[in-house]
Amino acid sequence: MITAIEFRRHLHRHPELSFEEVHTAEYIEQCLDEAGISHSRIAETGVLAKIEGKGDLSKAVVLRADIDALPIEEHTDLEYASENCGVMHACGHDIHAAVLYGVLVRLAEKRDFEGTIFGIFQPGEECNPGGASKVLAEEPFEGYNVVAVIGEHTDSSLEVGELGFCKGEFMAANDELRFWVRGKGGHAAMREQLNDTVGAAADLTTAIICANDDKTVVSIGRFIADGATNVIPDEVYMEGTLRTFDEQNRYATKCYIHDIAITLDNHYGTTTEMDINEGYPAVVCDDALVDKAVAFAIERRLLVKMLEKRYTAEDFGHYCVKYPSLFYRLGVGTEAGRSHTSTFAPDERAIEVGIGFMEELARRF
Ligand SMILES: [Zn+2]
Ligand SMILES: [Zn+2]
Numbered sequence: 001m002i003t004a005i006e007f008r009r010h011l012h013r014h015p016e017l018s019f020e021e022v023h024t025a026e027y028i029e030q031c032l033d034e035a036g037i038s039h040s041r042i043a044e045t046g047v048l049a050k051i052e053g054k055g056d057l058s059k060a061v062v063l064r065a066d067i068d069a070l071p072i073e074e075h076t077d078l079e080y081a082s083e084n085c086g087v088m089h090a091c092g093h094d095i096h097a098a099v100l101y102g103v104l105v106r107l108a109e110k111r112d113f114e115g116t117i118f119g120i121f122q123p124g125e126e127c128n129p130g131g132a133s134k135v136l137a138e139e140p141f142e143g144y145n146v147v148a149v150i151g152e153h154t155d156s157s158l159e160v161g162e163l164g165f166c167k168g169e170f171m172a173a174n175d176e177l178r179f180w181v182r183g184k185g186g187h188a189a190m191r192e193q194l195n196d197t198v199g200a201a202a203d204l205t206t207a208i209i210c211a212n213d214d215k216t217v218v219s220i221g222r223f224i225a226d227g228a229t230n231v232i233p234d235e236v237y238m239e240g241t242l243r244t245f246d247e248q249n250r251y252a253t254k255c256y257i258h259d260i261a262i263t264l265d266n267h268y269g270t271t272t273e274m275d276i277n278e279g280y281p282a283v284v285c286d287d288a289l290v291d292k293a294v295a296f297a298i299e300r301r302l303l304v305k306m307l308e309k310r311y312t313a314e315d316f317g318h319y320c321v322k323y324p325s326l327f328y329r330l331g332v333g334t335e336a337g338r339s340h341t342s343t344f345a346p347d348e349r350a351i352e353v354g355i356g357f358m359e360e361l362a363r364r365f
Pocket of ligand 2: 091092093125153
């Protein structure tokens with residue numbers, strides 16, 4: 001049988017982009033077959049494994065790993081570096097998948113736990129609308145009493161053997177903002193004959209930035225006003241991101257931005273088209289699950305760090321909306337470097353730590 005390390009190295013060598021995980025899914029299926037674990041396809045390029053234990057089989061724990069890679073050219077000297085030009089497992093999803101595979105193999109050997117354990121090898125975490133939403137749209141846990149959905153992410157600010165937890169709000173909801181501020185441009189010296197699209201867009205940017213507070217992050221990162229010293233353009237394009245933690249605040253901030261745009265249009269005589277691409281919901285952990293997980297980690301003599309909430313996003317948020325959920329961070333060593341870079345190289349010893357801990361959680365939940 002393939003070991004978790006071999007499994008990880010295979011995925012690392014053959015990374016595939018979001019929603020294109022064709023070979024990855026086939027490989028996972030082959031490895032699960034060898035381990036005698038039943039599985040089915042989900043969300044096209046995802047794989048859903050199922051292991052039945054004993055007792056009440058309607059009680060279920062769901063373990064989730066993402067499997068997609070990033071459009072980055074790898075620059076490590078690993079012997080198992082990417083052979084797929086321009087694509088790299090630079091976010092550690094190969095580690096997540098290997099941990100899940102290792103856990104499932106161990107659980108399938110004895111089947112001595114209560115209830116049913118599902119393992120989702122989920123596609124498309126890195127791309128809107130997120131593979132998690134596609135998995136859930138197929139209602140794979142209909143009829144089950146899901147007591148916990150468990151996910152993890154590698155973290156190179158933690159050493160191997162360290163785990164990071166956060167109660168409640170952990171990671172933000174993310175929405176992409178796009179604006180087209182349009183009007184009648186013209187000679188910049190003849191202001192009475194034109195609509196100042198640049199002035200309107202600049203005011204809109206300033207007003208949006210004013211919406212930042214202790215629970216909201218909003219930024220405009222792109223602003224294209226392609227006029228000249230003496231030309232006001234007909235259109236200014238802007239784009240940015242909105243990060244929030246609760247749905248009420250998320251909605252209120254969008255309303256605020258919308259209202260400001262209308263006010264500025266009235267003032268400048270412009271017309272602003274606004275597009276908000278809804279991203280993932282916030283990752284909000286169940287407090288009771290976090291407490292138990294922290295206690296198990298301490299029993300296993302793992303180092304526990306309680307982390308601050310962060311404004312990055314994760315499509316795991318889709319599971320949190322529906323089920324009691326637990327998300328934690330798995331230390332892969334500070335030598336690993338930053339994720340989403342061409343030199344990211346997590347310490348593989350984290351895989352064994354991850355397997356031991358997730359197996360414990362699955363059994364005890
Ligand atoms: Zn990522
Ligand atoms: Zn990731």
